[in-house]
Amino acid sequence: MKTITTKSASLGGNLPRREFLRLTAVSGAFLAIGCSPGMGGEGKVTTIDPAGGTDIPLNQFVVINTNGRVLLYNHRPEMGQGTFQAIPMILAEELEVDVEKIEILPSAADDKRYGSQMVVGSRSIQTEYANLQNMGATAREMLKAAAAKRWEIDISQCKASGGEIIHPSGKKLTYGELVEEASKLTPPENPPLKAPGDFKVIGQPIARRDVPAKTNGAAIYGLDIQVPGMFYASVERSPVFLGKVVSFNDEKAKAVPGVKAVVKTQRNVWGHTREGVAVVADNYWAANQGRKALEIKWDTGGLEKNSSATILKKYKADATKEGVSLAEAGNVSTVGGEGKVVEAAYETPYQSHVCMEPMNATVSVKDGKAEFWGSTQNPNGIRSQLARQLNIDPENVAINYTFMGGGFGRRSMTDVAEEAADISLQVGAPVKVVWTREDDLTQGPFRAASLNVCRGSIADGKVETLEHKVVAQEIQNQTGDKMEAGRQLMGGINTEYEIPNFRISGVLQKHYVPITYWRAVYHTTNCFAHESFIDELAIAAGKDPLDFRLDMLKNHTRYTKVLQTLAEKANWYGPREEGIGRGVSILERSGAFTGMVIEVKKENGKVKPVKITTVVDVGICINPDTVRAQTEGSIVMGLTATYKSGIRLENGAVAQSNFHDYNMLTFEECPPCETYIIQNEEKPEGAGESGLANVAPSLCNAIFDLTGVRVRKLPLDLGAIG
Amino acid sequence: MHTKSQTMASLTLRINNKDYPMEVDPQMPLLWAIRDFALLTGTKFGCGISQCGACTVHIDGESVRSCVTPVSGAVGKSITTIEGLSADNDHPVQQAWQEEQVPQCGYCQSGQMMTAAALLEKHPQPSEEQVNAYMSPIICRCGTYVRIKKAIDKAVEINQKA
Numbered sequence: 001m002k003t004i005t006t007k008s009a010s011l012g013g014n015l016p017r018r019e020f021l022r023l024t025a026v027s028g029a030f031l032a033i034g035c036s037p038g039m040g041g042e043g044k045v046t047t048i049d050p051a052g053g054t055d056i057p058l059n060q061f062v063v064i065n066t067n068g069r070v071l072l073y074n075h076r077p078e079m080g081q082g083t084f085q086a087i088p089m090i091l092a093e094e095l096e097v098d099v100e101k102i103e104i105l106p107s108a109a110d111d112k113r114y115g116s117q118m119v120v121g122s123r124s125i126q127t128e129y130a131n132l133q134n135m136g137a138t139a140r141e142m143l144k145a146a147a148a149k150r151w152e153i154d155i156s157q158c159k160a161s162g163g164e165i166i167h168p169s170g171k172k173l174t175y176g177e178l179v180e181e182a183s184k185l186t187p188p189e190n191p192p193l194k195a196p197g198d199f200k201v202i203g204q205p206i207a208r209r210d211v212p213a214k215t216n217g218a219a220i221y222g223l224d225i226q227v228p229g230m231f232y233a234s235v236e237r238s239p240v241f242l243g244k245v246v247s248f249n250d251e252k253a254k255a256v257p258g259v260k261a262v263v264k265t266q267r268n269v270w271g272h273t274r275e276g277v278a279v280v281a282d283n284y285w286a287a288n289q290g291r292k293a294l295e296i297k298w299d300t301g302g303l304e305k306n307s308s309a310t311i312l313k314k315y316k317a318d319a320t321k322e323g324v325s326l327a328e329a330g331n332v333s334t335v336g337g338e339g340k341v342v343e344a345a346y347e348t349p350y351q352s353h354v355c356m357e358p359m360n361a362t363v364s365v366k367d368g369k370a371e372f373w374g375s376t377q378n379p380n381g382i383r384s385q386l387a388r389q390l391n392i393d394p395e396n397v398a399i400n401y402t403f404m405g406g407g408f409g410r411r412s413m414t415d416v417a418e419e420a421a422d423i424s425l426q427v428g429a430p431v432k433v434v435w436t437r438e439d440d441l442t443q444g445p446f447r448a449a450s451l452n453v454c455r456g457s458i459a460d461g462k463v464e465t466l467e468h469k470v471v472a473q474e475i476q477n478q479t480g481d482k483m484e485a486g487r488q489l490m491g492g493i494n495t496e497y498e499i500p501n502f503r504i505s506g507v508l509q510k511h512y513v514p515i516t517y518w519r520a521v522y523h524t525t526n527c528f529a530h531e532s533f534i535d536e537l538a539i540a541a542g543k544d545p546l547d548f549r550l551d552m553l554k555n556h557t558r559y560t561k562v563l564q565t566l567a568e569k570a571n572w573y574g575p576r577e578e579g580i581g582r583g584v585s586i587l588e589r590s591g592a593f594t595g596m597v598i599e600v601k602k603e604n605g606k607v608k609p610v611k612i613t614t615v616v617d618v619g620i621c622i623n624p625d626t627v628r629a630q631t632e633g634s635i636v637m638g639l640t641a642t643y644k645s646g647i648r649l650e651n652g653a654v655a656q657s658n659f660h661d662y663n664m665l666t667f668e669e670c671p672p673c674e675t676y677i678i679q680n681e682e683k684p685e686g687a688g689e690s691g692l693a694n695v696a697p698s699l700c701n702a703i704f705d706l707t708g709v710r711v712r713k714l715p716l717d718l719g720a721i722g
Numbered sequence: 723m724h725t726k727s728q729t730m731a732s733l734t735l736r737i738n739n740k741d742y743p744m745e746v747d748p749q750m751p752l753l754w755a756i757r758d759f760a761l762l763t764g765t766k767f768g769c770g771i772s773q774c775g776a777c778t779v780h781i782d783g784e785s786v787r788s789c790v791t792p793v794s795g796a797v798g799k800s801i802t803t804i805e806g807l808s809a810d811n812d813h814p815v816q817q818a819w820q821e822e823q824v825p826q827c828g829y830c831q832s833g834q835m836m837t838a839a840a841l842l843e844k845h846p847q848p849s850e851e852q853v854n855a856y857m858s859p860i861i862c863r864c865g866t867y868v869r870i871k872k873a874i875d876k877a878v879e880i881n882q883k884a
């Protein structure tokens with residue numbers, strides 16, 4: 001149970017209300033720039049059409065105005081991944097409307113109507129494609145049926161095109177003329193779907209509708225939210241994870257003009273309770289200044305003795321354990337035999353998400369109800385969290401989600417909303433909690449650090465055995481006594497290679513450093529180790545690394561196509577330029593297959609990547625421009641994690657604090673990137689993490705190719721390569 | 723541990739050719755005056771220590787990091803934020819950013835565009851070194867650099883046609 005050591009009187013009632021820019025309820029302008037309505041919002045858009053008419057829904061995604069205007073609801077929050085455009089494109093394809101004329105609106109957060117609205121793991125298109133096709137087609141068939149009825153002909157004689165139903169004679173009725181009748185019809189169960197060859201919208205590089213709002217400051221992010229009567233909170237948390245508040249002195253904090261209250265607060269991160277002291281003020285700067293004036297005594301319980309070095313030491317000691325088998329075939333005890341044995345261990349650090357928009361949440365708790373505004377990958381998760389924590393019915397929690405200034409997995413967590421709700425409850429007014437960059441970088445949660453131990457043997461130029469042991473924390477198993485590693489730990493280890501004897505195992509680590517999902521998750525650590533080790537085996541076998549992979553995947557059509565295309569696009573078999581090293585890597589993530597070749601050269605004694613060629617197979621590609629953008633972004637994030645930054649722990653806490661010591665790849669450092677998309681008619685897969693995990697192994701393989709130095713520890717120092 | 727003045731002052735900022743009177747701590751960074759008092763939220767908070775560039779605005783035509791500029795230092799000067807870069811979202815940099823589909827999450831892009839606009843104002847035909855010098859200090863976590871590069875070339879082109 002939590003003890004509240006300080007509690008102010010309710011702040012809500014006795015302070016002058018400020019004038020607020022936005023958001024008293026949901027307005028049309030607000031919807032248009034990307035903030036969802038809190039509850040039951042769909043009905044409210046009937047008022048926003050200046051041209052008049054009535055908006056009539058045909059289902060929860062498709063609304064048509066009697067004046068012909070087409071409104072499509074997007075039920076997935078946008079963090080840069082591009083589903084804001086891709087989801088309506090799928091609907092528009094089947095609905096047979098001009099994609100230039102549709103209007104896209106964010107839907108309410110409502111899992112009863114929309115199912116999951118969580119944007120994680122590049123799954124939005126992968127999991128929603130069939131449903132969205134069906135929703136678009138259902139609406140189209142209802143419009144056709146209404147026309148058929150009016151014309152007294154069979155529905156099969158009606159054709160839908162460009163927002164109109166066309167009679168065999170050539171006469172037409174617009175969707176606006178038909179929608180009222182159509183809405184009264186029973187939706188068909190299995191509406192016919194278009195063949196990929198007939199697609200007019202899907203596969204086109206259509207400009208994103210959220211872009212204009214992102215070039216003039218109009219797009220609204222969580223941090224931009226202002227609600228009437230709102231206060232700002234800045235929270236001091238223990239620099240050593242899990243530190244408990246022993247006592248605090250808030251006298252000086254309360255003397256800062258604008259500071260209204262100081263309260264103890266807490267949030268939950270994967271089962272661990274994290275405590276803090278919040279300074280609440282009528283503006284952010286005052287809250288932040290007040291926070292700096294706090295004096296807090298923490299109990300860090302000996303955890304301050306931990307560091308990256310002590311953690312690695314423990315991982316190395318535990319790496320001698322057999323571990324839990326996560327996947328295996330044949331018998332790895334045959335290792336050696338007549339063959340040549342290769343052994344290598346790879347280390348990766350914790351990584352921070354560092355979304356450009358620092359963590360924040362605005363919550364109002366009042367009279368047994370709660371309302372949230374902010375940038376989240378998990379709107380319905382926040383509803384559940386607030387209902388649980390406040391012990392109220394989920395129906396009494398309204399969720400308004402905005403554009404996110406980056407997510408990368410961090411915004412799938414509900415901890416910041418929890419903190420804001422806790423503070424709002426205590427002070428009796430709406431509260432916006434704003435994390436500083438330092439909070440973000442030092443509190444985590446982070447991508448897991450790992451130690452990967454690989455052992456393999458080569459006989460007759462082929463891999464005879466391969467063992468890959470992952471020593472790491474597991475996201476879904478961070479507290480409690482269960483010490484058995486789960487399959488989450490083996491993400492990104494390619495089990496498609498035809499290797500007669502292999503074993504993938506996990507040795508679970510449990511300790512105080514908080515971890516969570518980070519773009520592409522375990523793929524980013526495991527694939528670095530696995531694809532580096534495949535390269536080491538290729539070298540040991542005396543084989544070309546690309547051919548070596550092709551040979552082990554000859555029965556896998558899609559990987560083969562990716563590798564062959566990659567060889568062609570990167571001119572792998574062509575003449576090699578002097579002083580250029582090349583490395584290759586392949587990966588499957590969220591159903592998408594990618595291959596990457598990185599070229600490096602030495603300049604002023606420093607190795608640098610000079611060209612990156614990526615081949616992506618995402619199945620049916622909804623918007624190729626978005627898939628390219630996601631690949632380019634994945635590459636930049638991958639390069640940053642490979643050679644710019646890694647979280648270091650000293651004295652139980654994160655040693656870095658901001659961008660000056662946790663560096664990001666810069667504009668100037670970004671090498672030319674070429675991305676090629678394979679065309680096929682496989683079902684659409686996830687493109688958002690496409691390629692990220694290929695960056696570290698293909699770069700390190702290229703460095704080996706150029707210099708003979710094998711990198712087995714990240715982040716690497718490009719200046720220190722011999 | 724008080725390092726800042728605790729005195730409040732009444733002052734007026736001129737932002738995008740409009741006056742914004744406010745009562746604030748004169749030591750407060752301009753960023754928070756723009757965002758939380760003038761309620762112009764296009765200018766973003768990214769680091770607070772002048773390391774990411776998300777908060778870049780123009781003061782008397784020069785690009786400035788508003789997160790480390792005390793509000794007192796901006797009084798009597800002409801401040802331009804992303805909202806004031808053009809009336810219709812059609813500054814050559816904004817046009818180019820749209821044509822090249824630069825933004826992903828979009829959060830850093832105000833800072834990117836304000837910096838690019840300052841670059842092109844000073845150097846209408848920038849060299850690669852000038853582009854790098856202006857743009858490299860502005861961080862984009864989504865990794866839109868490839869497109870920013872193209873968009874700057876495009877903005878130069880649009881400028882020439884105009």
